Amino acid sequence: MLDTTLDIAPLANYLGFLALVCYILTLLPTSMRIVFPQTKQTEIRKILLKNRREIGVIAFVLALGHGVLLVAKRTLDFTDSHTYWIYVQGIVTFIIFTLLTITSNDWSVKKMKKNWKKLHELTYLALFLLVWHIIDKMWGHWTHLTPFGMVGIIGIAVLFIARKWKERQNQLSK
Template sequence: MFRLDYPPLANWAGFSAALLYVVTLLPTILRVVFPSTKTTGIPKKLLIQRRLLGIIAFLLSVIHGYWMVSKRELDFLDLQTYWIYCQGIFTFLIFALLAITSNDWSVKKLKKSWKKLHKLTYLAMFLLLWHVIDKMWGHWTWVTPPSLFITGIITTLFVIRVIRENYVLDKSKAQSSQSKAPEATASKKD
């Protein structure tokens, strides 16, 4: 029989971190996938607190990681540890980079590189989904289904966003090449 266990505090911290992280991804995804949300002002309100929520999510992930390491008494001198927890470690490292650079000083110093660096958040999104599936499969707790749901939904919405943005980009390229075509034929006639 399928049964859900009560989650330890470490899992609650991980779930809370994932939830806040997903909220940081919502503004752009909602604006592209559900354009009508622009009129509600929801994406704009979420955007205002994005950095703060991201930093809180990072701190919760630190707590989650610390409690899990303490509970499992992991040996960081054993390479097997890194293999088993690679997706959690990589996600944590990305979150650390994003948290460290989530300030106005970093935006000014890094300029265009800041945006490129913060696009790592989308890699973290896929790693986080993998982490939840890999670590919770077979021993589900009460926070596993909502964790899988929110990380799965945001990942799916992100894929839809990329498809829509590429469709719009391809469409605008086609329109610009069509508008140049009559000019080119007209100049050849002259």
């Protein structure tokens, strides 16, 4: 029989959820503009776009707290390669977020030029890694946060796919 009770969310899950919300907010402006062009002039989109880097850094700090609390709770053995295999999505996503955070400043944009944009496109790899991470880690012991996190991350992933499809259609029509 399927157990339908929800687990109590520990602080680490709240931090992970808030990091996810902030991360989704960094992805929304561009995808919304392309998929729903009528949103181009909306005030919320402008605010998100203007504060994207800061929101991304907040997402990183929250994700760092999430990771630190979970590592401390689970007393992970980083000398065991099995640990890396179990947490590969979280580790790779965290590495991507670290690179994006370190380079989320005007100096990096100037120094890296075109490479800055290429590096920051890794955020879309992180997007799909997070879908995998949330499904893998929360399967079987959902908290009250899990459905919201799932809807948010899958929703933004679908929006990103729609964006890429629309961009492709626009390229083909030119």
